[in-house]
Amino acid sequence: MENSDISLGLHDFLERMRHPSAADFERNDAGNYCYHLAGGIELRRQFSCVSYQSFSINAKCFIVSFSNHAPDPERDSALVQEFLANMEMAFKAHPLWAGCSEEELESAGEGLEKYVMTKLSSRVFASVPDDVKVDKQLSEKISLIQQFIRPENLDIKPTFQNETSWLLAQKELQKVNLYRAPRDKLVCILNCCKVINNLLFNASMASNENPPGADEFLPVLIYVTIKANPPQLHSNLLYIQRYRCQSRLVGEAAYFLTNILSAESFISNIDAKSLSLEESEFEKNMELARDLTGLSTDLNGLSTQSDQ
Amino acid sequence: MATTGNQNINAKLGIQWDLYISMSFISFCISKFKVLLGDVGAGKSSLVLRFVKGQFVEFQESTIGAAFFSQTLAVNDATVKFEIWDTAGQERYHSLAPMYYRGAAAAIIVYDISNQASFERAKKWVQELQAQGNPNMVMALAGNKADLLDARKVTAEANTLPKSFINALQEAQVYAQEYGLFFMETSAKTATNVNDIFYEIEIDGDYSGFLAILCAAKRLPRVQPAPNPSG
Numbered sequence: 001m002e003n004s005d006i007s008l009g010l011h012d013f014l015e016r017m018r019h020p021s022a023a024d025f026e027r028n029d030a031g032n033y034c035y036h037l038a039g040g041i042e043l044r045r046q047f048s049c050v051s052y053q054s055f056s057i058n059a060k061c062f063i064v065s066f067s068n069h070a071p072d073p074e075r076d077s078a079l080v081q082e083f084l085a086n087m088e089m090a091f092k093a094h095p096l097w098a099g100c101s102e103e104e105l106e107s108a109g110e111g112l113e114k115y116v117m118t119k120l121s122s123r124v125f126a127s128v129p130d131d132v133k134v135d136k137q138l139s140e141k142i143s144l145i146q147q148f149i150r151p152e153n154l155d156i157k158p159t160f161q162n163e164t165s166w167l168l169a170q171k172e173l174q175k176v177n178l179y180r181a182p183r184d185k186l187v188c189i190l191n192c193c194k195v196i197n198n199l200l201f202n203a204s205m206a207s208n209e210n211p212p213g214a215d216e217f218l219p220v221l222i223y224v225t226i227k228a229n230p231p232q233l234h235s236n237l238l239y240i241q242r243y244r245c246q247s248r249l250v251g252e253a254a255y256f257l258t259n260i261l262s263a264e265s266f267i268s269n270i271d272a273k274s275l276s277l278e279e280s281e282f283e284k285n286m287e288l289a290r291d292l293t294g295l296s297t298d299l300n301g302l303s304t305q306s307d308q
Numbered sequence: 309m310a311t312t313g314n315q316n317i318n319a320k321l322g323i324q325w326d327l328y329i330s331m332s333f334i335s336f337c338i339s340k341f342k343v344l345l346g347d348v349g350a351g352k353s354s355l356v357l358r359f360v361k362g363q364f365v366e367f368q369e370s371t372i373g374a375a376f377f378s379q380t381l382a383v384n385d386a387t388v389k390f391e392i393w394d395t396a397g398q399e400r401y402h403s404l405a406p407m408y409y410r411g412a413a414a415a416i417i418v419y420d421i422s423n424q425a426s427f428e429r430a431k432k433w434v435q436e437l438q439a440q441g442n443p444n445m446v447m448a449l450a451g452n453k454a455d456l457l458d459a460r461k462v463t464a465e466a467n468t469l470p471k472s473f474i475n476a477l478q479e480a481q482v483y484a485q486e487y488g489l490f491f492m493e494t495s496a497k498t499a500t501n502v503n504d505i506f507y508e509i510e511i512d513g514d515y516s517g518f519l520a521i522l523c524a525a526k527r528l529p530r531v532q533p534a535p536n537p538s539g
Contacts, residue, residue, distance in 0.1 A: 212375075213394045255393055
């Protein structure tokens with residue numbers, strides 16, 4: 001899963017759109033969707049009101065329609081998902097993709113998703129104040145915990161402890177904000193998980209341990225996430241869940257996304273008990289970390305969050 | 309491809325599929341997943357690895373990770389895709405489990421037969437799934453490390469295991485019956501019943517349109533015990 005695959009998909013998609021037959025797209029009912037968001041809520045499909053030059057104008061129209069209303073993640077997500085699903089159906093029916101393999105159709109769908117979401121990301125990513133607040137709190141909590149957490153606190157067996165190699169996994173996770181498309185962000189997470197999996201396998205082979213499963217994987221993922229403190233983790237995860245095409249958010253990708261979501265959930269609820277520390281020891285560590293990181297001013301906000 | 313694939317699978321499973329081969333199906337795909345729960349050290353991942361390695365590695369589209377497995381089976385013209393999601397068994401991660409079992413079609417709860425505490429944990433999982441899981445979820449209880457039992461039976465005088473050991477197995481059977489669970493003693497080490505626990509649940513665990521056909525398959529007698537190539 002290279003990010004470049006998808007750039008190719010986007011390139012191919014845009015190339016096809018330049019083909020003269022793409023202009024026929026508006027005559028194909030299935031393909032000619034335009035979402036007008038008059039009033040912000042109502043969604044209308046207008047098949048023949050305007051003659052669109054090409055399919056890409058159709059996508060552009062969808063993107064423009066987004067700029068007319070305030071962000072509402074639930075509705076925005078539903079609109080994008082419906083648009084992507086309808087467009088993919090339209091690809092299948094259109095002569096432009098006639099005789100294409102499943103892979104090429106898949107690639108066209110990926111290209112469309114990347115095109116639309118790259119344009120929309122500035123509007124829909126971390127667009128709600130609540131999400132931004134959670135990002136800030138989570139990041140501050142992680143920056144404290146990363147000062148004192150040890151692999152033992154998370155039940156990582158000595159055989160599997162290898163903090164130097166975990167740096168690689170951390171780097172993959174930290175790349176998540178370099179990309180704007182949901183798939184590219186997801187790939188960063190999957191790459192991080194793959195690095196961890198490989199390290200666990202190698203460690204189990206070297207020490208004749210049982211093959212590693214979730215008992216070994218999840219603790220390391222949590223540890224790596226804490227050490228990496230990836231930017232805007234909460235918003236990035238929400239963004240992937242909302243805007244990654246649902247039909248492609250399955251299988252292995254869904255499993256590893258569930259893992260990082262559960263890592264996020266575990267981290268945001270971390271307390272003395274969940275790290276097998278004494279209450280006093282945990283508090284002392286947090287206090288020391290606050291002094292170290294200079295986050296003492298946010299003491300109140302943080303303790304409220306950890307109480308939740 | 310479907311035909312040769314079937315023959316291969318038939319050979320591997322030792323199940324007679326002939327009865328319904330004459331029926332025709334349009335190609336469709338059932339996607340579902342099962343979740344694997346159990347205490348640390350109960351042998352969840354070994355059990356899956358034994359299953360995947362023993363049966364499927366040479367087949368199409370198999371993804372093998374440390375904690376995630378997926379497999380596509382061609383059955384006549386239909387494709388059944390299933391996934392196995394492993395979950396962390398440590399107590400501190402217990403509260404995260406619903407994120408994994410939400411939506412799962414089936415659950416295999418694994419415990420270690422030589423460890424009474426892991427059986428108690430397994431019972432807690434059953435209660436939790438019955439209270440909070442998908443109501444159509446099919447559950448199976450796998451008493452793993454059955455090779456230890458064999459060892460005990462053979463060398464009765466070298467009794468290093470607790471006296472309650474056999475009683476615990478009977479207790480598990482009674483418990484499984486009471487709660488309507490599939491129950492099997494498995495051994496990832498010797499591969500005993502490993503295929504069966506996955507297939508029983510695969511075949512019966514389906515609640516879609518494919519149900520009738522696969523249930524029919526389940527009722528067919530096994531021609532021979534499923535072969536268990538080691539590795």
